[in-house]
Each structure stands twice: as C-alpha cells, then as structure tokens.
Amino acid sequence: MSDAAQPTAAEVRAAAEAVKTALDRHLAAVERRSGEDDPAVYEAFNQLAAAAEVYDELLYDRYDEVTPFEIPGAEDLPPYAGPEEPNAISVLIRRDYAVAEPERLLAQAQRVEAADYEEGGAAGTVHGALGLLFGEFEPDEIASRHKEFGLEEGDSTLWVTAADEPAEPGEWLEAPFEQADAQRVVCRFDVSAVFDDEIDEIDEDVEDPEDTEDVEDDLDREGLEPLDAER
Structure with a gap:
C-alpha cells in the first residue's frame, strides 16, 4: 500500500474510539438484557465486531500492527446486503x-x-x-x-x-x-466448546510454571520481591 493510501493517525484513533464506544454499548446491552436470546445484545455484539474489524484493518495499514481481537463467526459471514429497514x-x-x-x-x-x-x-x-x-x-x-x-x-x-x-x-x-x-x-x-478450549489454552499459557520462574528471576535481578498471593 502506498503512503498516499494509508490511513492517517487521526483515522486510526477515531476507529479506536469507535471500539471503545461499541464496548460500552455492548456492556450496557448485556447489563440490561431481558433473557438469553435478547436481540439488543446480538445487535451490540455485531456493532462491536464491525468496529473492531475496522480498527484492526486501519491499525495494520498505518502501523503494521494487529490486535488480539477475534470475533467468533464474524469472518464466516459475507457483508450484509439485505434491506436497510427490514419489514x-x-x-x-x-x-x-x-x-x-x-x-x-x-x-x-x-x-x-x-x-x-x-x-x-x-x-x-x-x-x-x-x-x-x-x-x-x-x-x-x-x-x-x-x-x-x-x-x-x-x-x-x-x-x-x-x-x-x-x-x-x-x-x-x-x-x-x-x-x-x-x-x-x-x-x-x-x-x-471450541471457544472454551481456546480460553483454556490461554490460561495454560499464562499459568506455565516456567513463565512464573522467569518472572521471579527478573524480580531477583531488580532486587524486588513478589507480592504474597494470600494478602
């Protein structure tokens, strides 16, 4: 992509703000949901997925960086082509x-x-x-x-x-x-359960004993002590 076609830093920041707004709306919809299949939650989820996708693309185009966002099922659907005001x-x-x-x-x-x-x-x-x-x-x-x-x-x-x-x-x-x-x-x-398995894999990576030992070694070199987990 040429420099002329790259998004500006302001556009990337605006996309980041849109993600924050969509996160707030999604949380508010979840807090107010009327049941397991509340359509307001699904709509907020869809808006959050769209905002995150735009931000991810702009961030990559401008800075060659990516986000950890992965919206289940979002990539499997083609762009919406239905009526703007469904009857x-x-x-x-x-x-x-x-x-x-x-x-x-x-x-x-x-x-x-x-x-x-x-x-x-x-x-x-x-x-x-x-x-x-x-x-x-x-x-x-x-x-x-x-x-x-x-x-x-x-x-x-x-x-x-x-x-x-x-x-x-x-x-x-x-x-x-x-x-x-x-x-x-x-x-x-x-x-x-696929999504649960992915979460479990992340938890296992975080709780890897070798990672804990590396952190403790770093603290020793800095002359610091780890916090007591029972406090």
Whole structure:
C-alpha cells in the first residue's frame, strides 16, 4: 500500500474510539438484557465486531500492527446486503445435543406420559421419548434443563435474518432453513466448546510454571520481591 493510501493517525484513533464506544454499548446491552436470546445484545455484539474489524484493518495499514481481537463467526459471514429497514425478520436457531444418559431421558418421558397421556408406549424408546419431551416442553426450557433430560449440550447458533416481507403462512415449513441467505444476516451468535478450549489454552499459557520462574528471576535481578498471593 502506498503512503498516499494509508490511513492517517487521526483515522486510526477515531476507529479506536469507535471500539471503545461499541464496548460500552455492548456492556450496557448485556447489563440490561431481558433473557438469553435478547436481540439488543446480538445487535451490540455485531456493532462491536464491525468496529473492531475496522480498527484492526486501519491499525495494520498505518502501523503494521494487529490486535488480539477475534470475533467468533464474524469472518464466516459475507457483508450484509439485505434491506436497510427490514419489514420482517426470521430467527433461525440450531442447538445440538448428545443423548448422554438414555435411562434418564426415558425416565423423564415416562413420568410425563403417565401424568398427561391416557395411552402409553411412546416413552419406551429413545426416539419416542425425544418426540414426547420436545412436544411437551419449549425448546428454551429443554435448553435450560437439558441435564435433567439426560442430554449434553453441543454447539448452538442463532441467526437473525432480514426479510422484505413476512412469509405467507405455510410457505417455508417443508424446508425451513433452505432459504437462509447469509448476506441477510443482521446478527449471529454462536456457542461452542471450541471457544472454551481456546480460553483454556490461554490460561495454560499464562499459568506455565516456567513463565512464573522467569518472572521471579527478573524480580531477583531488580532486587524486588513478589507480592504474597494470600494478602
């Protein structure tokens, strides 16, 4: 990139201020959220991701430096190309579970069946128990009580996509996710153990005993003593 095309120092600083503002808005949205799937939090997350990306690019172009920011899922989406003022939205949710304890799943289904259904038998198989429980409870309730049902959480994702007009009744029921357009995703939120693993790796690096010994050696050379961790 030529010097003439490089961003100015003022532009980089303005982008940094935009990140700070977006951080404040995201924290405020989180503090005020009305539930696990609050759209205001997703919108603030999306704005923070966009601001961080702009700052990262300008910082690299001007100073050849990068940031440690990594927004899960943000790089997988193309630029938004939907309507500026959507008249309708679709919320697409996928949650994966492993059937970790089939006996617990069957027992829960059998209790529901005995209490609410005159004819039994559906809760005698795993697939029958799943059909019964997911028919009896809302998906959000199963998500919050999954361990009670013998399930183990896997990855999950929520997409909010913009539409020009609401769909006609019954229009998409046969193939509910077929028409999902990544360019119309207003915001997206992913939950995965992959992100937890990355955090664990960072923690392991920070707590490396060799790193601690190096710090103590540096303090000795400076004639200083480490702080007592129990104070």
